[in-house]
Amino acid sequence: MTPGKFSYPDSPVHYRRLKRPYPKIARGEGVWLHDTEGRSYLDACGGAYVAALGHGSALIGEAMAAQARRFGYVNGTQFTHDPAEDLARALTELSPGLDKAYLLANGGDAVEAALKFARQYWAEAGRPEKTKILSLDPSYHGNTLLALSAGARASYKKLFSDWLVEFPRVPAPYPYRSTGPEDPALSAEAFERAVLSAGPDTVAAFIAEPIGGSSTGCSVPPEKYWRRIRALCDRYQVLFIADEVLCGAGRTGTWSALEPYGVVPDLLVLGKGISGGYAPLSAMLAPRRLVDVVARGSGSLAHNQTFSHHPVTCAAGVAALSIMKEQRLVERCARLGPLFHKKLDALREHPLVGEVRGRGLLAGIEFVADKKTKRPLPRALRFAESLAEAALDRGLVVWPNYGNADGENGDLIMLAPPYIISETELDELVLRLSDAVNTAARSVTVGRTS
Numbered sequence: 482m483t484p485g486k487f488s489y490p491d492s493p494v495h496y497r498r499l500k501r502p503y504p505k506i507a508r509g510e511g512v513w514l515h516d517t518e519g520r521s522y523l524d525a526c527g528g529a530y531v532a533a534l535g536h537g538s539a540l541i542g543e544a545m546a547a548q549a550r551r552f553g554y555v556n557g558t559q560f561t562h563d564p565a566e567d568l569a570r571a572l573t574e575l576s577p578g579l580d581k582a583y584l585l586a587n588g589g590d591a592v593e594a595a596l597k598f599a600r601q602y603w604a605e606a607g608r609p610e611k612t613k614i615l616s617l618d619p620s621y622h623g624n625t626l627l628a629l630s631a632g633a634r635a636s637y638k639k640l641f642s643d644w645l646v647e648f649p650r651v652p653a654p655y656p657y658r659s660t661g662p663e664d665p666a667l668s669a670e671a672f673e674r675a676v677l678s679a680g681p682d683t684v685a686a687f688i689a690e691p692i693g694g695s696s697t698g699c700s701v702p703p704e705k706y707w708r709r710i711r712a713l714c715d716r717y718q719v720l721f722i723a724d725e726v727l728c729g730a731g732r733t734g735t736w737s738a739l740e741p742y743g744v745v746p747d748l749l750v751l752g753k754g755i756s757g758g759y760a761p762l763s764a765m766l767a768p769r770r771l772v773d774v775v776a777r778g779s780g781s782l783a784h785n786q787t788f789s790h791h792p793v794t795c796a797a798g799v800a801a802l803s804i805m806k807e808q809r810l811v812e813r814c815a816r817l818g819p820l821f822h823k824k825l826d827a828l829r830e831h832p833l834v835g836e837v838r839g840r841g842l843l844a845g846i847e848f849v850a851d852k853k854t855k856r857p858l859p860r861a862l863r864f865a866e867s868l869a870e871a872a873l874d875r876g877l878v879v880w881p882n883y884g885n886a887d888g889e890n891g892d893l894i895m896l897a898p899p900y901i902i903s904e905t906e907l908d909e910l911v912l913r914l915s916d917a918v919n920t921a922a923r924s925v926t927v928g929r930t931s
């Protein structure tokens with residue numbers, strides 16, 4: 482890519498990346514994005530697991546415009562409106578056992594709302610000593626300070642460590658990097674130990690992603706894990722918060738990634754894909770039995786945000802969910818999932834590919850220097866980032882991440898294509914990705930800096 486004027490400091494934009502030029506996107510259509518220079522990109526990760534319905538949806542655009550014409554904003558403490566009522570109905574119908582939806586903007590907002598709700602619930606239920614929140618290590622739950630505290634990603638937290646609060650940790654269930662089937666992290670024994678060590682009477686909640694996101698690269702815990710977690714949470718009266726900001730909303734082939742295990746969390750956090758990315762929209766879902774406690778007590782969740790329950794963003798959500806329902810897109814993820822993973826099998830043979838994993842239209846590829854020992858590539862090589870750049874050069878957008886092996890080293894590429902992707906486009910995705918992997922692999926001399 483040649484540096485253009487869309488780079489720092491030539492443009493007035495304070496970009497997310499200050500050391501690279503940006504292609505400027507002019508329009509999108511389905512899984513494709515087209516820039517102003519005439520280049521096209523297959524969006525294989527929906528930006529950041531967001532564009533679930535593809536780009537350029539006239540239906541969602543029209544629904545948002547129609548709502549903006551009626552009224553653009555009212556405050557959630559003063560009024561309600563059809564988009565909030567309809568969206569909450571649609572979300573709760575999709576989530577049996579969870580009958581109230583608090584509507585927000587970013588995933589991190591909804592994570593914070595869930596953490597605060599858990600503490601407020603116990604305080605108003607007469608158990609104010611239940612304040613601790615347990616979370617997995619590694620994990621990621623967002624970038625605002627409480628969400629950042631909840632996550633365990635050393636590199637993201639380093640600069641702000643004196644502003645963050647401590648969360649007791651539970652080793653994440655990560656089969657590829659576990660010590661074997663007896664690993665207490667895989668059996669939830671480690672979770673029980675952490676609850677007992679913190680003191681069950683002081684634990685308010687446990688927050689976790691049902692399928693690991695960027696921090697463990699789509700790692701799927703063993704079959705019995707979540708049922709065991711559910712049982713232990715019930716035994717010790719710990720609220721189970723499922724953070725499905727990344728893995729939820731149908732991407733894995735069921736609306737909730739916990740559905741295949743028959744597990745219902747106490748609080749469900751959704752974001753990213755629920756508006757298809759057409760508006761910043763997230764939600765915290767809870768059962769009435771919990772919300773009733775706050776309704777009888779203080780009367781309101783202590784998490785106030787100006788743009789919660791926003792009419793236009795809710796309208797985007799209503800339109801996105803009705804498209805998912807009418808076009809049976811969750812079922813489509815379930816059907817395309819095995820096919821997608823079969824096509825990705827082609828990558829397994831590559832000497833740097835340690836594992837390809839995931840479920841439905843969510844996949845993670847972990848790269849290693851040595852397949853046998855699973856030794857990660859040294860961070861200095863920045864393999865994941867080089868691969869993402871090589872992919873972009875080939876007109877393919879993928880999501881890189883690192884640090885999964887030991888907090889610093891470890892390279893991942895994540896894939897989360899729009900639910901509407903065709904089988905031919907899946908072939909194109911794998912073709913371009915294989916080519917990018919070969920190029921990135923050629924550019925690193927494995928072992929030299931290890």
Ligand SMILES: Cc1ncc(COP(=O)(O)O)c(C=O)c1O
Pocket residue numbers: 586587588589590592621622623624690694695724725726727728752753
């Ligand atoms: C699992 C998970 N939770 C929460 C968040 C935070 O969402 P947002 O960036 O919309 O605040 C993310 C973002 O990547 C995520 O992956």
